């Protein structure tokens with residue numbers, strides 16, 4: 001049995017692709033950051049593998065109460081921080097550390113967040129249409145009740161890669177004229193009525209629209225770009241960057257970031273020659289993204305779409321890069337609402 005399948009005991013969330021992360025640095029030592037603490041699966045494994053100190057960041061305040069029982073076993077080596085990983089460099093510097101040895105990010109929602117109907121992440125459970133990981137700011141209901149039809153359609157298309165986005169947005173706007181959206185099932189009903197009934201084996205019709213709203217509510221792609229930049233700012237020479245993503249929009253950003261920062265700027269299109277950066281700040285580890293093997297997928301279906309990308313920090317100063325060049329869609333909900 002792999003480490004990921006058995007680690008940590010009795011966790012409500014099974015960590016994905018943990019074994020290849022631990023295998024990429026042996027022995028593990030020094031100061032690490034887990035930017036997506038969740039149930040603490042990565043944090044505990046990295047501490048148990050030898051890290052001296054680990055800063056564990058999460059934007060969801062609920063995760064820390066859940067960790068209370070076992071966090072004390074680490075005798076002060078585990079430092080819990082409520083915040084976003086987009087500022088991980090600032091959080092760590094404020095805590096008195098200038099350089100770190102590794103950053104892990106396991107992007108997305110946890111099983112605990114999905115399982116709690118009252119968080120509003122799941123189209124399988126009826127609850128308030130919320131989806132805020134940090135439990136503050138604009139909710140998914142605020143977006144579907146206030147955003148104009150065209151912007152809503154663009155959002156569902158860009159962040160959900162939903163081809164029927166225009167039809168869904170039109171029906172949302174029609175429906176909210178009679179009754180404001182408050183619950184997940186209200187929205188699911190409108191989406192189901194907008195799409196053909198799924199054939200056996202096809203994904204639930206609400207999958208893509210719910211993904212789009214979750215990304216928008218939590219500014220997930222903006223967070224990812226800033227988190228990568230922050231990791232570059234604070235990793236020491238030889239330090240590891242490990243990022244696990246669950247859909248193509250996120251993976252594209254991580255892939256292009258590592259490509260651009262390791263000396264090869266992504267091409268604008270396939271007819272342009274590859275551009276070479278004058279400074280390389282990372283060295284890519286492995287040619288391709290790492291996916292879960294059959295055993296891991298069998299014991300944890302969430303691992304099916306996971307991709308892990310790894311890179312090692314080189315001894316250079318940080319440079320600038322454009323978020324749009326590495327795949328951030330040119331769409332800003334904040335300016336358009």
Ligand SMILES: C[S@@+](CC[C@H](N)C(=O)[O-])C[C@H]1O[C@@H](n2cnc3c(N)ncnc32)[C@H](O)[C@@H]1O
Pocket residue numbers: 013014015016035036037038039040041042043057058059060063083084085086106107108109110111133223
């Ligand atoms: C997939 S879970 C991580 C699970 C964790 N690796 C484990 O083994 O238990 C993702 C977690 O990251 C948090 N998160 C997502 N985006 C974040 C962000 N931008 N900043 C901080 N935490 C974030 C979520 O609240 C959630 O708890």
